[in-house]
Amino acid sequence: MSIDDLRTEAASLDEMHGATDLRARFLLPDGVVYLDGNSLGALPRAVPAAVSDAVEQQWGRDLITSWNVHGWWDAPARVGDALGRIVGAAPGQVVVGDSTSVRLHQVLHAAAALRPDRSVVLADPATFPTDLYVLDGAARQLGWTVEHVSPGDAAARLDGTSDVVAVVYSHVDYRTGVLWDLPAVTRAAHDAGALAIWDLCHSAGAVPVELDAHGVDLAVGCGYKYLNGGPGAPAFVYVATEHQAAFTNVIPGWHGHAEPFAMSGEYRPAAGVDRARIGTPPMLSLLALEAALTAFDGVEIASVRARSLSLTAFLRRCIDALAPGTSYASPDDDTLRGSQVAVRHPDAYGVVQALIARGVVGDFRTPDIVRLGVAAPYLTHADMLTAAVHLAEVLAGCEHLDPAFSRRSAVT
Ligand SMILES: Cc1ncc(COP(=O)(O)O)c(C=O)c1O
Structure with missing residues (x-):
């Protein structure tokens, strides 16, 4: 040709x-062909004005009242709902904040509490290294064994077994770009009584994920790649509604408390996905991500x-x-x-x-x-x-x- x-x-x-x-x-x-949106997404047109408003009007003029009058307190769940639309999660199942690594640590510990009698976790040896590092760290704390099994071999490994806590896989391989069969692997995990935990860093905003439709249990992902939230944009965590009541937060910070301003000395988790919140989120980055997601409006x-x-x-x-x-x-x-x-x-x-x-x-x-x-x-x-x-x-x-x-x- x-x-x-x-x-x-x-x-x-x-x-x-x-x-x-x-x-x-x-x-x-x-004059630039930008082919690195899977590392740092491009700047959405809506972001500069939103960030400047957040800095000059909200922080600069309205100061501390912004937590109420500009909805800063509710932003992790509000932005989570907007992001949920992109990954096929109905409202009330996603919150935004912290990094993918922290969110992964959090869902692994939550998975241990959901499957206390099991001790094997399946992970892809070729996955992004932070996932392996965080998983190995959690496994040491929880007494788990990590088995390296490619997502393509997961169904065979899971068939007829009852020892697996969870599969922990990336939906899209960061290096090769292989799209793994999330519905089939999730089904195979469930058939074996295991949980399906997915890292959506390379699929959120690029590929239909349909978390609810496929019955995914827990998922994490970053905001700075195909979601275009900017450098260091906060990550997100998805906790399916069915697991929220039993979701334990390994980092039970005050933002996840049922009554944070009661200032109680004892932790009581908030209802719903808010219990996955930890501490004060990076508000400027969070508001930048919120504006960035409007690039997907009507799409x-x-x-x-x-x-x-x-x-x-x-x-x-x-x-x-x-x-x-x-x-x-x-x-x-x-x-x-x-x-x-x-x-x-x-x-x-x-x-x-x-x-x-x-x-x-x-x-x-x-x-x-x-x-x-x-x-x-x-x-x-x-x-x-x-x-x-x-x-x-x-x-x-x-x-x-x-x-x-x-x-x-x-x-x-
Ligand atoms: C699959 C995957 N998980 C996690 C991360 C990064 O995690 P964090 O947001 O904690 O830096 C990346 C970064 O490229 C990634 O590709």
């Missing part, structure tokens, strides 16, 4: 998907997904045409691919740096992955072609071998 054919195809695909082009809702620099995640699949499939077709022989870690099959194209290359770090120098921003994941994240709301098929053209030129000109591109920064 010639580049002219690809240009024509990009234009017609962009026209066909015009209704889901939400780029106008984001502020992106000219169904299914249509974001349809756009994402078209973009990632087209990106791969463009790379195949312009840089034949490229190998991939991400699946070709639409049903198995999250929202990224992961290219394998022995000099992946240099390739990523050379691309960034050309205005195509992806990232490197060890050992050999050029990770091209595709946040569908603000990317076009024309962007996909531009990225592929630059990738082909970098490889053809061996630009990735330039020593300047091998110097590793702290963040890759």
